[in-house]
Amino acid sequence: MLDMVPTVQLNDGNHMPRLGFGVYKIPDEETVRAVHTAFEAGYRGIDTATLYRNERGVGEAVRTGGLPREDLFVTTKLWNTEHGHDSALRAFDRSMSELGLDYVDLYLIHWPVPAQDRYVETWKALEKIQADGRARSIGVSNFQIPHLRRLLDEADVVPAVNQIEAHPHLQQTALRRFHEQNGIVTEAWSPLARGGEVLESEVVRTVARKHGKTPAQVVLRWHIEMGHVVIPKSATPRRIAENIDVFDFELDQQDVAGFATLELDRRLGPNPDELDV
Numbered sequence: 001m002l003d004m005v006p007t008v009q010l011n012d013g014n015h016m017p018r019l020g021f022g023v024y025k026i027p028d029e030e031t032v033r034a035v036h037t038a039f040e041a042g043y044r045g046i047d048t049a050t051l052y053r054n055e056r057g058v059g060e061a062v063r064t065g066g067l068p069r070e071d072l073f074v075t076t077k078l079w080n081t082e083h084g085h086d087s088a089l090r091a092f093d094r095s096m097s098e099l100g101l102d103y104v105d106l107y108l109i110h111w112p113v114p115a116q117d118r119y120v121e122t123w124k125a126l127e128k129i130q131a132d133g134r135a136r137s138i139g140v141s142n143f144q145i146p147h148l149r150r151l152l153d154e155a156d157v158v159p160a161v162n163q164i165e166a167h168p169h170l171q172q173t174a175l176r177r178f179h180e181q182n183g184i185v186t187e188a189w190s191p192l193a194r195g196g197e198v199l200e201s202e203v204v205r206t207v208a209r210k211h212g213k214t215p216a217q218v219v220l221r222w223h224i225e226m227g228h229v230v231i232p233k234s235a236t237p238r239r240i241a242e243n244i245d246v247f248d249f250e251l252d253q254q255d256v257a258g259f260a261t262l263e264l265d266r267r268l269g270p271n272p273d274e275l276d277v
Contacts, residue, residue, distance in 0.1 A: 004247040005042060008229060010160040011183040012130075014137045016106065017073055018224055019244060020045025022189070022233035024052055031057025032064070034235050039065045041241045047163075047231045049077035049110055050095055059099035074101065077110040077141060078126075080277060083118040088125035096134065107135035108163060112147040115276035119147060120154050127157045139163070141189075142272040145178050152182065161185045165269050166228060167193035168204070168219060168262035176226070187229040190268055192219055203258040211249050214242060221246045222259050 007015040021038040023031055023046065031054040035046055044067075048058045055076055062072055076099065082091035092107065107126060112119045119140075126138040139161030140151070151159060162179055166172045166188035179186045198204060199215040207218045216232070220243060223230040232243040251259075 005044065005244065006247070008185055010137050010185060011158055012137050012160050014105070014160070016137070016161070016185065016229060017043070017045035018229055019043070019220070019246070020047050020073065020075070020229065020231045021240070022047045022231040023054055023058060024049075024189075024233050026052075026054055026057075026233070026235050028054040028057040030235060032061045034240070035061035036065055037237050037240050039067055041237075042244050043240075044071055045073040045075070045229075045231070047075045049108075050079040050082075050091065051077070051110065055095055055098035056100075059101055062099075062101065069101075073105040074099070075106040075108065076104055077108040078122065080111050080113045080116075080275070083109075083113055083116050083122045085121045085125045088122045089128070092125075092129055092134070103133065104135050106137045106139060106161060108139045108141045108161065109143075111142045111270075111275050112140070112144070112272055113276060114147065114273060119143075120150055123151055123155050123157075123159075127155065130157065137161070139184075142269075142275075144272050145175060147272070148178065148182070148184070158182060159184055161187050161229070163187040163189055163231075165190050165267060166223070167191055167268075168198050168201075168222065168259055169193050169264040169266045170268075171260075171263045173263075180227075185229055186227065187231065188223050189231060191223050191228070191230045191232055192216055194268060198262070201262060203262055207251065207255045207258060210255070211251075213246075213249065217242060217246050218251070218255075221249065221251055222256070225251055225256065
């Protein structure tokens with residue numbers, strides 16, 4: 001299965017799995033088991049954050065999972081209360097202590113929190129963390145085009161990744177185009193729109209029947225073909241295995257055209273311009 005999961009080359013030369021395992025809302029005490037199950041299914045990318053309160057479990061799973069550290073891609077994120085240069089450095093130290101790792105593969109600013117107007121100085125702290133070799137790659141999450149433009153204008157390092165809410169009901173066309181123009185990889189959180197309406201749509205169900213796959217699998221495949229990195233989350237072993245089994249088929253033009261009709265410009269999470277905590 002590992003050989004079936006392609007990687008994308010980031011703008012700093014590092015490689016990231018196109019499909020990883022998200023651990024949002026998995027309790028810390030359940031995280032080790034869930035991550036080990038993901039490893040057995042073929043996942044090599046793990047996405048956590050300070051907010052998730054399970055960095056300790058992720059680190060333990062990485063250390064005890066029986067896989068070489070260099071084969072794994074670990075992401076964590078800086079929370080909104082830690083913006084600012086020195087605060088960001090301290091927050092990273094705490095995350096590394098929780099994880100118990102020598103480095104992370106990707107460190108992200110979780111939200112821009114524009115009301116604080118500190119994300120540029122925060123980003124400069126991430127530049128130092130990367131220069132010190134403690135984060136192999138650095139990026140952002142939930143940044144809009146104006147936030148990214150400021151980083152491009154005022155900082156030295158272009159973010160390798162922007163992790164954003166993206167799914168068939170929120171396709172983020174303009175933002176994804178900006179990413180492509182500036183060498184930033186799009187990573188999709190909530191890629192299945194939390195299930196429900198997207199997975200029950202007739203478009204998705206028709207494509208699933210056509211390919212002999214589940215609705216979730218064809219949505220994840222759509223993300224892959226859109227060029228996204230995708231991080232589905234599940235604590236159920238069957239679904240963990242199902243979500244990675246998306247590399248043995250391709251969508252055709254008719255399928256992709258059908259997905260285009262599902263755009264509603266509808267967010268499930270906060271608006272990044274408005275989140276201020």
